[in-house]
Amino acid sequence: MRQDLTRRGFLAASAALAATTALPRLAFAQTTPLTLTAATRVIEVGGRAATVMGLTNGAGGQGLILDPGQRFRVDLTNTLAEETIIHWHGQIPPNVQDGVPNLPMPLLQPGETRSYDYAATPGTYWMHSHVPVQEMSLLAAPLIVRRPEDLTADRQEVVMFLHDFAFRPAAEVLAEITQGAAHHDMSGMDTPAQNLSGMSGMDHSGMSMPGMTMGGMGAGGMVMDLNDFDFDAYLANDRTLADPEVIAVERSGRILLRVINAAAATSFWIDMGGIPARLVAVDGHGVEPVAGTRFGLAMAQRLDLEIDLPESGAFPILALREGARERTGIILATAGAEVRRIDDLAETDSGAFDIDLAQEGLLRAARTEGAPSLAPRPVDRSHMIMLGGTMQPYLWTINGQVWGNHTQLTAKTGERVHLSFHNMSMMGHPMHLHGHVFQVVNINGRNIDGAIRDTIYVPPMSMVTVALDAGEAARWMLHCHHMPHLSTGMMTELAVSA
Secondary structure, eight states: OOOOOOOHHHHHHHHOOSSSGGGOOOSSSSSSSSEEEEEEEEEEEEEEEEEEEEEEEESSSBEEEEOOOOOEEEEEESSSSSSSSSEEEEEOGGGGSOTTTSSSSSSSSSOOOEEEEEEOOEEEEEEESHHHHTTTTTTTTEEEEHHHHHHHSSOOOEEEEEEEOOSSSSHHHHHHHHHTOOSOOOOOTTTTTOOOOOOOOOTTTTTSSSSOOSSSSSSSGGOOOSSSSSOOOOETTTBTTTEEEEEEOOOEEEEEEEEOOOOOOOEEEEEEOOOOOEEETTEEEEEEEEEEEEEOTTTTTEEEEEOOOOOOOOOOEEEETTTTTTTEEEEETTOOOOOOOOSOOOOOOOOSSSSTTTTHOOOOOOSTTTTTOOOOOOOEEEEEEEEEEETTTTTEEETHHHHHTTOEEEEEOOEEEEEEEEOOSSSSSSEETTTTTEEEETTTTTTTTOEEEEEEEEOOEEEEEEEEESSSSSSSEEEEESHHHHHTTTTEEEEOOO
């Protein structure tokens, strides 16, 4: 499908960003709440119809886009036949609106509507169910909050929303991955879990850092586990490369590509096909531009890439599954360009994602006016967070504990807090903290003035320290965003007191 829009036409009309992520521009003077509906929908994957879930806006598309300064005023209705709850990933609403089962609000019942109203944080975000099997069933969508410069910049905005997909029910897939150890719906989050704290994973304390080689072998010859499961398909904007999204672009046009990794258990490399790009934001927050033609992102992370296109042609933007040949993507095409079919298997494996944290180590928080950053100040409180786990039995822990048998991390509102994530397992973990943003300040013992994020990827046998200022006094979830890991209890909380 093509969209016959020029850059200026797009900015003037704010038409759909892509057919399956149609994000309608909404009036500045919002007098009534926007609507979102958690519902089932049908997509086509490899020529087969598949019933999945989604978050449908009032225009019938998936997701939302807000104008600069517009509040997030949304009425969410659950039309599913089951309970659900939606988390506004990377946004900082009041804790009561955060979207975690029973902390503090219960799940949304079938037929129920719940209202949300908070000041939106600008940037590239997304929203998803906080029930793992539902997120794996594609109950997720983009949430774009535009800045004033997005309205005036002479560039076209494009969203690439990534998923991993299986035809089998998500509960079956999750049970197979976790060998039946998962708490599939996570709705009993205040219910004590089975005491597994003694099974904190392999002891790698004698292993050297920084970590792995691109061959996937860890120090001491141990093998890094890149992927838990071979999904049936990998999707960009709900489509595979057999029938990719083809987006009309101007010759020599400038593109702002917003990439969102909504996959349950897959990291991706974004391959620009040799076209130079500039990484200008991660997780919604500006960074000093980094030039390149390939950039990676773990589950739940986002990249904003600015691209200056050649004069004419068809330009595939591919998402390569970490450590494998599978790929998906979209195609940017100027008028009249020949669009050739691209195989969904590359000739070679893509390699592991950022195992030496080389990409993360390059990122520096933008110092432009209005950009978020943490001013230097003394650290009031520090927490060491040990990430552990094994594939046999399938068990993933934080500080040797699983959710329901966990020990809270604590802080007081306004304190400067350092969280040091030390991964002693052989899988990488994208760690997400609710209700806060943080700055990456140390990688494997090296101090940096790193990116502002809400999700940090911690490779095997690595340590990353982030700094934050503790926010609202409440219980805020801290968890791995790899859904099978989360489902087996890889979650704790930062309990902030007044």
